[in-house]
Amino acid sequence: MANDVDDVAGDEQEIVLSELPDDELVQQMYDDMYDGLAEEIGESTRILLDRGWEATRVLEEALVGGMNIVGIDFRDGILFVPEVLLAANAMKAGMEILRPILSETGAKPVGRMVIGTVKGDIHDIGKNLVGMMMEGAGFEVVDLGVNTSVDEFMAALKEHEPDILGMSALLTTTMPYMKVVVDALKEAGIRKQLIVMVGGAPLNEEFGRNVGADAYCRDAATAVERAKELVAARRAAA
Amino acid sequence: MEERPAPQRRRSARKSGGRAGRHAARAAGAAGMAVHPGMSGGAYKPLGDRDIERIHDAALHVLETIGIGEPIPEILDAALPKGCTLGDDGRLRFPRALVEDMIAISAKEYVLHAPDPALDHELKDQRVIMATSGESVQILEYATQRYRPTKLVDLYDAARLADRMEHIHSYGQPFIAAEWSHDVYTHDMNIGYAALAGTRKSFALGIAVADHIDPLIQMFDLYAGREGAFLERPFCTFGGCPIVSPLRFGKENAEVLVKVAKLGLTGDVAVAAQAGATAPATLAGALVQTFAETLACLVVMNLIRPGSAMNFGMWPFISDLRTGSFSGGSGEEALVISAMTQLANHYGLITSAPSGMTDAKTMDAQAGYEKAITTLSAALAGANMVCAYPGIVGSLIAQSFEGMVIDNDMMGAVLRVLRGIEVTDETLAVPVIEKAVFGEGHFLNQPQTLEVMQTEYLYPEVADRSSPGDWHESGSPTIYDLAHQKVQQILSSHYPEYIEPAADAAIRDQFPIQLARADMRAGNGRWDPTPHTSEQE
Numbered sequence: 001m002a003n004d005v006d007d008v009a010g011d012e013q014e015i016v017l018s019e020l021p022d023d024e025l026v027q028q029m030y031d032d033m034y035d036g037l038a039e040e041i042g043e044s045t046r047i048l049l050d051r052g053w054e055a056t057r058v059l060e061e062a063l064v065g066g067m068n069i070v071g072i073d074f075r076d077g078i079l080f081v082p083e084v085l086l087a088a089n090a091m092k093a094g095m096e097i098l099r100p101i102l103s104e105t106g107a108k109p110v111g112r113m114v115i116g117t118v119k120g121d122i123h124d125i126g127k128n129l130v131g132m133m134m135e136g137a138g139f140e141v142v143d144l145g146v147n148t149s150v151d152e153f154m155a156a157l158k159e160h161e162p163d164i165l166g167m168s169a170l171l172t173t174t175m176p177y178m179k180v181v182v183d184a185l186k187e188a189g190i191r192k193q194l195i196v197m198v199g200g201a202p203l204n205e206e207f208g209r210n211v212g213a214d215a216y217c218r219d220a221a222t223a224v225e226r227a228k229e230l231v232a233a234r235r236a237a238a
Numbered sequence: 239m240e241e242r243p244a245p246q247r248r249r250s251a252r253k254s255g256g257r258a259g260r261h262a263a264r265a266a267g268a269a270g271m272a273v274h275p276g277m278s279g280g281a282y283k284p285l286g287d288r289d290i291e292r293i294h295d296a297a298l299h300v301l302e303t304i305g306i307g308e309p310i311p312e313i314l315d316a317a318l319p320k321g322c323t324l325g326d327d328g329r330l331r332f333p334r335a336l337v338e339d340m341i342a343i344s345a346k347e348y349v350l351h352a353p354d355p356a357l358d359h360e361l362k363d364q365r366v367i368m369a370t371s372g373e374s375v376q377i378l379e380y381a382t383q384r385y386r387p388t389k390l391v392d393l394y395d396a397a398r399l400a401d402r403m404e405h406i407h408s409y410g411q412p413f414i415a416a417e418w419s420h421d422v423y424t425h426d427m428n429i430g431y432a433a434l435a436g437t438r439k440s441f442a443l444g445i446a447v448a449d450h451i452d453p454l455i456q457m458f459d460l461y462a463g464r465e466g467a468f469l470e471r472p473f474c475t476f477g478g479c480p481i482v483s484p485l486r487f488g489k490e491n492a493e494v495l496v497k498v499a500k501l502g503l504t505g506d507v508a509v510a511a512q513a514g515a516t517a518p519a520t521l522a523g524a525l526v527q528t529f530a531e532t533l534a535c536l537v538v539m540n541l542i543r544p545g546s547a548m549n550f551g552m553w554p555f556i557s558d559l560r561t562g563s564f565s566g567g568s569g570e571e572a573l574v575i576s577a578m579t580q581l582a583n584h585y586g587l588i589t590s591a592p593s594g595m596t597d598a599k600t601m602d603a604q605a606g607y608e609k610a611i612t613t614l615s616a617a618l619a620g621a622n623m624v625c626a627y628p629g630i631v632g633s634l635i636a637q638s639f640e641g642m643v644i645d646n647d648m649m650g651a652v653l654r655v656l657r658g659i660e661v662t663d664e665t666l667a668v669p670v671i672e673k674a675v676f677g678e679g680h681f682l683n684q685p686q687t688l689e690v691m692q693t694e695y696l697y698p699e700v701a702d703r704s705s706p707g708d709w710h711e712s713g714s715p716t717i718y719d720l721a722h723q724k725v726q727q728i729l730s731s732h733y734p735e736y737i738e739p740a741a742d743a744a745i746r747d748q749f750p751i752q753l754a755r756a757d758m759r760a761g762n763g764r765w766d767p768t769p770h771t772s773e774q775e
Contacts, residue, residue, distance in 0.1 A: 030256060031258075034260065035255070035260075073257065082682055082684075082687045082688040086688060128680060204707050205707070218705055
């Protein structure tokens with residue numbers, strides 16, 4: 001039974017990454033990303049750079065392209081969370097190589113996010129998942145952890161100047177705190193500079209609207225998708 | 239800058255193949271990863287050892303003193319020389335020692351062959367497989383919520399659907415082809431053909447005319463490509479209920495039992511006395527009587543052919559004494575089927591047990607709990623063949639295709655319970671706990687999680703685990719609606735060609751096959767999506 005699967009997967013084939021032409025190498029990276037092969041993604045990223053690819057092109061065509069496929073199959077129930085995290089880990093391996101080059105060249109990163117579980121709440125598995133998936137999609141993620149107060153959020157926003165603020169809550173008693181944070185953003189006059197995304201088991205679309213968020217995200221995959229859309233829209237408008 | 243690693247020959251050890259490989263693996267299903275047919279039951283034992291002895295003694299006393307009425311001549315020919323006696327009252331009485339001898343010599347295991355040998359199952363010990371069963375007469379239609387008479391083409395569809403259900407390991411004819419009930423020969427040949435055409439799993443047919451077995455075997459030989467092939471690997475069992483309770487032989491089915499024994503095939507009986515109506519109202523009394531009745535069948539088979547195998551289908555049913563009508567789903571039913579399984583297992587017999595026979599008229603919450611408690615009980619008791627009646631509703635009256643899909647999930651969950659918990663150094667996971675606690679604080683990206691996500695957990699096909707928000711957004715479908723989508727998806731596309739064209743031509747040439755070829759191809763209109771169903775996405 002397991003053997004059948006292996007046969008389908010063609011486990012025996014040997015591939016020399018450096019010998020593949022660009023288009024095949026990118027396709028191979030999609031597969032390697034899918035399979036969560038961090039080392040191979042790192043190697044392929046270096047090969048593309050050596051061949052003269054711009055870092056932004058490697059990021060967008062190879063890495064983000066690969067994670068997009070992962071995102072689609074996660075949404076469709078084909079990939080499981082542990083598999084997606086493994087893919088995200090492979091993505092990170094590529095990002096680690098690209099990030100210094102990207103910042104050197106002043107290229108715009110995919111996006112930066114400050115994320116935290118709101119004050120009074122210490123349930124963070126969903127928030128962690130969003131953080132990992134966002135990193136996997138190429139975002140830079142600053143995780144403030146749990147029980148985050150308005151002041152802590154404000155300080156982090158000032159320091160990191162993110163595109164996105166993400167907040168999570170699991171308790172119905174703590175979720176209203178999101179509105180407290182959004183109101184503080186308005187008061188400080190920085191609400192419009194930020195994309196505010198909220199999530200957590202008891203939340204829904206309506207709650208997201210009521211607290212003044214730009215998006216409610218029901219799961220980590222949705223969060224990544226919405227984040228990419230909203231950042232793209234914002235940049236297009238700018 | 240550190241030296242880059244030289245281009246390496248890479249070969250993924252764990253998994254490779256990317257998206258295409260994973261899609262193929264997922265499409266192949268989780269078969270055999272978390273659960274598989276043949277896992278052992280036997281943990282649930284409602285009877286004490288002394289209870290078993292007393293039921294045994296009482297049943298043998300009943301056979302010796304009350305006996306079984308209306309024995310057919312072939313049974314008399316086999317039984318009387320061995321010490322059975324025929325009373326002036328026309329009842330055949332079985333000496334205690336003979337019954338015990340026959341229990342001792344009867345086969346305690348056999349291979350349940352399937353048209354596809356990969357789907358064969360060994361029935362022995364307390365290993366459990368799951369099967370469909372039935373012979374109901376109506377279909378519950380999803381769109382109208384009305385019952386309508388079953389047709390031959392429905393039977394073909396049921397076989398195709400069961401073919402695709404992972405936790406249905408064997409296909410027992412779930413209903414009759416009602417439009418051919420006036421012509422039993424045509425009926426019987428066609429139910430055999432419909433099963434052959436629709437599934438590669440082993441199958442069972444309810445046959446009440448012994449003379450129809452030879453032609454069916456001839457058909458199966460044509461299918462297998464050579465005369466004699468079927469008897470070498472019998473992938474179909476023929477059976478019914480040779481006993482009319484209380485304690486009488488039913489002529490037609492007794493003749494089938496004798497015929498099957500003579501051919502050396504496995505007997506498939508379902509002795510279904512109804513406690514309170516055709517058996518004592520006390521559950522123990524119902525066990526005594528049905529044990530005696532089923533033993534009589536076992537004795538008959540082994541008198542005719544020593545060493546015969548028989549699915550020991552001791553199926554005590556329950557009456558609702560408020561109305562006198564049959565009831566299939568209750569705590570009492572769960573108890574008696576488990577008790578009878580325990581009893582039969584005590585002697586090492588090959589057991590079949592009924593379950594899932596809900597009295598609910600549709601696949602509602604009542605159906606869910608009635609089906610689950612009885613199926614779980616039968617499996618935990620260790621019945622070799624749990625005839626779980628997937629899809630049956632309305633006290634065995636009707637079959638629901640959607641129900642078969644929902645019950646497939648339920649049967650999977652039951653099998654998962656049956657498998658139990660493996661406790662090893664690895665599964666105790668202490669180093670993993672340590673790594674997570676002192677690391678990222680969670681287990682979602684621990685290698686062990688990835689490793690066991692499909693072996694430790696079984697994921698339901700249609701049971702809804704989405705969030706309330708998602709559920710609401712997708713139109714608040716019930717499991718029944720989701721199952722309907724699955725039914726439509728499978729039955730509009732799964733048209734297997736299990737019968738070779740040449741064999742099909744030969745079968746159609748020699749038998750009055752009524753299943754039109756046009757109805758056995760996609761696009762025939764039967765399962766095209768209907769506009770009123772709310773499709774997701």
